[in-house]
Amino acid sequence: xxxxxxxxxxxxxxxxxxxxxxxxxxxxxxxxxxxxxxxxxxxxxxxxxxxxxxxxxxxxxxxxxxxxxxxxxxxxxxxxxxxxxxxxxxxxxxxxxxxxxxxxxxxxxxxxxxxxxxxxxxxxxxxxxxxxxxxxxxxxxxxxxxxxxxxxxxxxxxxxxxxxxxxxxxxxxxxxxxxxxxxxxxxxxxxxxxxxxxxxxxxxxxxxxxxxxxxxxxxxxxxxxxxxxxxxxxxxxxxxxxxxxxxxxxxxxxxxxxxxxxxxxxxxxxxxxxxxxxxxxxxxxxxxxxxxxxxxxxxxxxxxxxxxxxxxxxxxxxxxxxxxxxxxxxxxxxxxxxxxxxxxxxxxxxxxxxxxxxxxxxxxxxxxxxxxxxxxxxxxxxxxxxxxxxxxxxxxxxxxxxxxxxxxxxxxxxxxxxxxxxxxxxxxxxxxxxxxxxxxxxxxxxxxxxxxxx
Amino acid sequence: xxxxxxxxxxxxxxxxxxxxxxxxxxxxxxxxxxxxxxxxxxxxxxxxxxxxxxxxxxxxxxxxxxxxxxxxxxxxxxxxxxxxxxxxxxxxxxxxxxxxxxxxxxxxxxxxxxxxxxxxxxxxxxxxxxxxxxxxxxxxxxxxxxxxxxxxxxxxxxxxxxxxxxxxxxxxxxxxxxxxxxxxxxxxxxxxxxxxxxxxxxxxxxxxxxxxxxxxxxxxxxxxxxxxxxxxxxxxxxxxxxxxxxxxxxxxxxxxxxxxxxxxxxxxxxxxxxxxxxxxxxxxxxxxxxxxxxxxxxxxxxxxxxxxxxxxxxxxxxxxxxxxxxxxxxxxxxxxxxxxxxxxxxxxxxxxxxxxxxxxxxxxxxxxxxxxxxxxxxxxxxxxxxxxxxxxxxxxxxxxxxxxxxxxxxxxxxxxxxxxxxxxxxxxxxxxxxxxxxxxxxxxxxxxxxxxxx
Numbered sequence: 022x023x024x025x026x027x028x029x030x031x032x033x034x035x036x037x038x039x040x041x042x043x044x045x046x047x048x049x050x051x052x053x054x055x056x057x058x059x060x061x062x063x064x065x066x067x068x069x070x071x072x073x074x075x076x077x078x079x080x081x082x083x084x085x086x087x088x089x090x091x092x093x094x095x096x097x098x099x100x101x102x103x104x105x106x107x108x109x110x111x112x113x114x115x116x117x118x119x120x121x122x123x124x125x126x127x128x129x130x131x132x133x134x135x136x137x138x139x140x141x142x143x144x145x146x147x148x149x150x151x152x153x154x155x156x157x158x159x160x161x162x163x164x165x166x167x168x169x170x171x172x173x174x175x176x177x178x179x180x181x182x183x184x185x186x187x188x189x190x191x192x193x194x195x196x197x198x199x200x201x202x203x204x205x206x207x208x209x210x211x212x213x214x215x216x217x218x219x220x221x222x223x224x225x226x227x228x229x230x231x232x233x234x235x236x237x238x239x240x241x242x243x244x245x246x247x248x249x250x251x252x253x254x255x256x257x258x259x260x261x262x263x264x265x266x267x268x269x270x271x272x273x274x275x276x277x278x279x280x281x282x283x284x285x286x287x288x289x290x291x292x293x294x295x296x297x298x299x300x301x302x303x304x305x306x307x308x309x310x311x312x313x314x315x316x317x318x319x320x321x322x323x324x325x326x327x328x329x330x331x332x333x334x335x336x337x338x339x340x341x342x343x344x345x346x347x348x349x350x351x352x353x354x355x356x357x358x359x360x361x362x363x364x365x366x367x368x369x370x371x372x373x374x375x376x377x378x379x380x381x382x383x384x385x386x387x388x389x390x391x392x393x394x395x396x397x398x399x400x401x402x403x404x405x406x407x408x409x410x411x412x413x414x415x416x417x418x419x420x421x422x423x424x425x426x427x428x429x430x431x432x433x434x435x436x437x438x439x440x441x442x443x444x445x446x447x448x449x450x451x452x453x454x455x456x457x458x459x460x461x462x463x464x465x466x467x468x469x470x471x472x473x474x475x
Numbered sequence: 476x477x478x479x480x481x482x483x484x485x486x487x488x489x490x491x492x493x494x495x496x497x498x499x500x501x502x503x504x505x506x507x508x509x510x511x512x513x514x515x516x517x518x519x520x521x522x523x524x525x526x527x528x529x530x531x532x533x534x535x536x537x538x539x540x541x542x543x544x545x546x547x548x549x550x551x552x553x554x555x556x557x558x559x560x561x562x563x564x565x566x567x568x569x570x571x572x573x574x575x576x577x578x579x580x581x582x583x584x585x586x587x588x589x590x591x592x593x594x595x596x597x598x599x600x601x602x603x604x605x606x607x608x609x610x611x612x613x614x615x616x617x618x619x620x621x622x623x624x625x626x627x628x629x630x631x632x633x634x635x636x637x638x639x640x641x642x643x644x645x646x647x648x649x650x651x652x653x654x655x656x657x658x659x660x661x662x663x664x665x666x667x668x669x670x671x672x673x674x675x676x677x678x679x680x681x682x683x684x685x686x687x688x689x690x691x692x693x694x695x696x697x698x699x700x701x702x703x704x705x706x707x708x709x710x711x712x713x714x715x716x717x718x719x720x721x722x723x724x725x726x727x728x729x730x731x732x733x734x735x736x737x738x739x740x741x742x743x744x745x746x747x748x749x750x751x752x753x754x755x756x757x758x759x760x761x762x763x764x765x766x767x768x769x770x771x772x773x774x775x776x777x778x779x780x781x782x783x784x785x786x787x788x789x790x791x792x793x794x795x796x797x798x799x800x801x802x803x804x805x806x807x808x809x810x811x812x813x814x815x816x817x818x819x820x821x822x823x824x825x826x827x828x829x830x831x832x833x834x835x836x837x838x839x840x841x842x843x844x845x846x847x848x849x850x851x852x853x854x855x856x857x858x859x860x861x862x863x864x865x866x867x868x869x870x871x872x873x874x875x876x877x878x879x880x881x882x883x884x885x886x887x888x889x890x891x892x893x894x895x896x897x898x899x900x901x902x903x904x905x906x907x908x909x910x911x912x913x914x915x916x917x918x919x920x921x922x923x924x925x926x927x928x929x
Contacts, residue, residue, distance in 0.1 A: 055698040056822045063823050087701050090821050114704060181669055193647060193706065210664045215635055244509040247541050250568060252647065252706045252724070270706070273727035280734045281817070284741070288813035289806055295814050296823060297835040305842045308810050315806050316847055319799045320854060326795045327858075334791040341780045344798055344910065345773045352743055352769050356762050359742035360749050363735070367544050368510050369517050369750060381751040388759045393770060400774060404781075456798065 030057055031064035038069050043076035050077070050085065059088045063298060070097050075105040083112035086121065092294055095124030098133070107136035110145075115161040116271045119148045124293070156242040157235035159275055160256045160265035165195045169205060169223035173216045176208075193252050196263055197226050203261040204232055232257050235264055239279070242272045244368070283362070283444035289315075291445065318449055322347075322456035329464035336467055336474045338405050342397065342414045347459035349393060349418065350425040354451045357382055357429030362443060365433060372437040382430040383423065390422030409473040417463035425455045484511055485518035492523050497530035504531070504539065513542045517752060524551050529559040537566035540575065546748055549578030552587070561590035564599075569615040570725045573602045578747070610696040611689035613729055614710045614719035619649045623659060623677035627670045630662075647706050650717055651680050657715040658686055686711050689718055693733070696726045698822065737816070737898035743769075745899065772903055776801075776910035783918035790921055790928045792859050796851065796868045801913035803847060804875040808883030808905045811836055815887040816897060826891040836884040837877065844876030863927040871917035879909045 028036075030053060037046040050058060050073075062070060062085055074082045074097055086094040086109060098106045098121065110118055110133060122130050122145065134142040144162050151158035165183075167176050176195065195213070197206035206226030216225045232255045233242055245254060246269045256265045285294055289311045295304055326333065326343065333339055361378060364370040370377065398415025402408055429451050433443035467474055482490075484507060491500040504512060516524060516539055528536045528551055540548040540563060552560045552575065564572055564587060576584050576599065588596040598616050605612035619637070621630050630649065649667070651660035660680030670679045686709045687696055699708060700723045710719045739748055743765045749758055780787065780797065787793055815832060818824040824831065852869025856862055883905050887897035921928055 055701055056695065059698070059822050060825075088698070090823070177668055180665070184669055210668065211634070214631060214664065214667060215638055241510065244513070244542070246724075247509055252722075268706075269724040270700075270727050273724050273731060277727060277731035277734060280731060280738065281820075284734065284738050285813050285817065287738070287742070289810045290813045290817075294817060296821075297814065297818060297832070298823075301838055301842075305839050308807070308839065309843050309846055311810070312803060312806055312843060312847060313850070316799065316803050316850060319802045320851075323795045323799050326798075327792075330791050330794070333794055334788055337784050337788040337791075338781075340784070340787055340794055340797075341777045343794075344780070344801065344914075345770065345777050347798065348773045348906070348910075349766060349770050352766055353762070356743045356765070359739050359744045360751065363739065363744075363748060364751060366735075367750075368513050369544070369752075371514075378751070384755055385759050385762065388755075389763050389766060392763055393766060396767070396770060397774075452802070456802075460798075 029064075030061040034061055034073065035065050035069045038065075038073045038076070043073075046073060047077055047081060050081065055088050058085060062089060063093065063296075067096075067100065071100040074109065075101050079108040079112050082109045086113060087117060090294065090296060091117075091120050092124050093296060093298070095121050099125050099129055103129075103132040104136045106133045111137055111141060115144075115148065115163075116159045116268075116274075118145055119158055122149065123153075151235065154238050155235065156233055156237045156239060156267055156272065157256060157264070159239075159242075159271040160235070160267045162265040164255075164263070164266045166198050166202075166263065167195050167208065167222055169197050169199070169221070169226065171222045172218065173213060173220045173222070173225070174218040176213065176222060177218070180213075194255075194266075196255055196266075197222055198263055201260075202263055204230070204255055204257055204263045206230060207255065230255065233267065234259070239272060239275050240366075240368070242267065243276055246272060280366075286442070286444045287448055289448075315449060318453040319456070322453050322460065325457050325460040326464065329460075329468060332464055332468045332471060335471060336410070338401075338407075338410060339414070339463060339467055341404075342401060342417075343460055343463060345397060346414065346418050346421055346463055347456040350421040350455035350459045351452045353386070353389065353393075353422050354425035354429030354455050355448070357385075357426040358433055358443075358447045358451060361430050361433040362447075365437060365443070370434070372434045375431050375434050378430040378434060379427055382426040386423035386426035387419075389426075390419035393422055394419030407474060409470050413466045413470060413474070414463060417459065417466055420462055421455060421459040424458050425451070428454050483518075484515040488515055488527065489519050489523045492519075492527045492530070497527075500527060501531055501535060504535065509542050512539060516543060517547065517750075521550075521554065525554040528563065529555050533562040533566045536563045540567060541571060544748065544750060545571075545574050546578050547750060547752070549575050553579050553583055557583075557586040558590045560587045565591055565595060569598075569602065569617075570613045570722075570728075572599055573612055576603065605689070608692050609689065610687055610691045610693060610721055610726065611710060611718070613693075613696075613725040614689070614721045616719040618709075618717070618720045620652050620656075620717065621649050621662065621676055623651050623653070623675070623680065625676045626672065627667060627674045627676070627679070628672040630667065630676060631672070634667075648709075648720075650709055650720075651676055652717055655714075656717055658684070658709055658711055658717045660684060661709065684709065687721065688713070693726060693729050694820070694822070696721065697730055700726060734820075740896070740899045741902055743902075769903060772907040773910070776907050776914065779911050779914040780918065783914075783922060786918055786922045786925060789925060790864070792855075792861075792864060793868070793917060793921055795858075796855060796871075797914055797917060799851060800868065800872050800875055800917055801910040803872065804879040804909035804913045805906045807840070807843065807876050808879035808909050809902070811839075811880040811883030812887055812897075812901045812905060815884050816901075819887060819891060819897070824888070826888045829885050829888050832884040832888060833881055836880040840877035840880035841873075843880075844873035847876055848873030861928060863924050867920045867924060867928070868917060871913065871920055874916055875909060875913040878912050879905070882908050 034046055034049060037049065053061060065073065134145060148158055193210060195208045196204060197208060199205050206228050207230040208222060208226045212225050231245060233245060235256050235258055251269065253266050253268045255263060256267055258264050291311055292307050295307060394415040397418045398411035401414045402411035432447045432451060436443040436446050488500055488503060491503065507515060519527065528539065588599060602612055647664060649662045650658060651662060653659050660682050661684040662676060662680045666679050685699060687699060689710050689712055705723065707720050707722045709717060710721055712718050745765055746761050749761060848869040851872045852865035855868045856865035886901045886905060890897040890900050
């Protein structure tokens, strides 16, 4: 709260950077909590951020990068000189390297990689080849490889002499490879502690350890971590050769990132995330592209009303109920969409099981449609005293509710089957259908019963 | 695909359980992939599930439980005898114990805990005291405690003799306590490997290690794991006394669970998740409670139309544009809600910074409102040839768009400040406001210009 009075951290930081006091800036930054750091750096000017990050020690700069949203970290990296950027990238954990670079323009990435140690750069290039949904993308390629014929004493020696090399990744398991680099066993660190120095690796290792192919999907990888307390799993190629290690937390993080993106897409924020420090043009443009599509669909469904303009002007009371019928249809449909999305994510349903969903939804739609239809019919009756008007809006509400849950329940499965993104496409398709059917049901029924409604 | 022809796994499982072939059922289960297990068990009848889980070895049953959604695992547990249930609970990792039990009726939980080892039961009771958002809830209370004056040799000895005890939790760090159980240091396992047997713990330990208070929020805990590669952090009480250990993956999982719940709530699935195997009554009832609220709000906003019925019947062409104006307002508002929710979650904005959000939104709302207003005005002009009608719908669209992004952007912050759940409440409040303002803007403008519109 007192940040209101004295200059806030970001203002002080900006000031220090502008007056070239980079050491004081680094001291200030190190005194902030992670949360304060995120807030302070994100509020600085673009030039301030770039200047700050290029003067910090690369290690500290990398820590700051990890605290920022990926898209934002990528923006800053893009504005740095390739050499400064490459030094920071070298200090990031491997999965973060790939993720942040994936938000940067291709040419720029190559310029940054060109400044790096060629071996590190090559390894990043390889990870970048994996698809967004493949676990290979999330792996670290540094691990401790040992051989089944080694003694425990030799392994401990190897571990000691490579101490420096291993110190910046958190080793939990040692991986036992054969002469073709095929993974044949795993030795947890603590087993090493518990074993005699003369024992052979092959006698203490866990044989046939759980492993994941590099093209395993994130969801499958996530399930592989369920029901055990492993902190990491080895990743192998098609011949069983050891390629790297994926941490349980990287998989969890990737899943949680995807749910976040799905939420944003479902709410109409597409093309990656939007943060309010982004330039105005980027923000308006991205939002507008989504709204333009929606306005076109919305005009399409409203044109159903135009067809029945004569009916509507004879029974103007209907105008009040049209948005209620279409709106509640939309809400009921969204509920069904959410349940289907959830069941797909949990693996409780397969995309081809559309019939099962329809069977499960139709009764819910009928019962709730009946309740909501009765309710709105009573409101209409009470308001206008015409039982036929009540009947028209009640029946339209009920039938529209059934259509909504059937469409909403089936859409995510169908979209998934045809390879479209259900998080993105379900909403607009659903509301277009429920609007059209809601308007059509109410107005066509009214047209049929017109003499009774006037 | 071929599951369609031969009996699917769940049918076979059901069959085996019914004919009391529990060993064969266990063999079949162990041959399935985690994904297949989830699908198979979730499709069995309720009785089949209960019978299966009570005949499996508790350890295997616990593995199955971990593969099911929590609410579903809890349902099954509730149907088992307390003794059978308690045996399964004992085999679950600690955070999962707390989470699954939190879905079960209080009396039932006590019955289950009464069957357990009193010490384990007490520890579960203590974890259940923590709030949903406190990291204490996620901790494991089993850890290896050592003392700063011990030698490495003594620690390794201790480790060896407690080998059995430690084997079912994945030890990565040893925690150094003083005589008051206050945490004074951490020794990673690998440091132990690299140290001489005569060295003292105090000389090899990491002093002043990062630790979390047990009442730290999940979000803060998540940030504490950013910028480092630690797999676990120690949890301490208000006096610095060591209470337990929280895994990075538990924190990630809790966050991802919360995003999932937020998504479900935003789509109108409240009161926990809904799965299609739940009883029809539960599903309809929960969905209906949400829809009933929405229908009331929807009638409220549509009543604005009723006030202007005379205007509308004179300019019936407006009826087509009303749902477009209100609908697009809703979409634009949802975009702003999503950006605010995202910035709150990332810690890029604090709930009191409503003014900042309004400043950032108003330009976006104005620019997009202008574009969309022009578009709809042209459509109206082309459709009906009356420039004043175009003006009315265009201005209403533009102003409503500005209102929508301001309300949508501010709502999550305001709701958070007054302690309400923004994921749940933002949607209905937003659409009620954008509907009302959209209808009101278009119809009141039309009333003013009525002579020009006829």
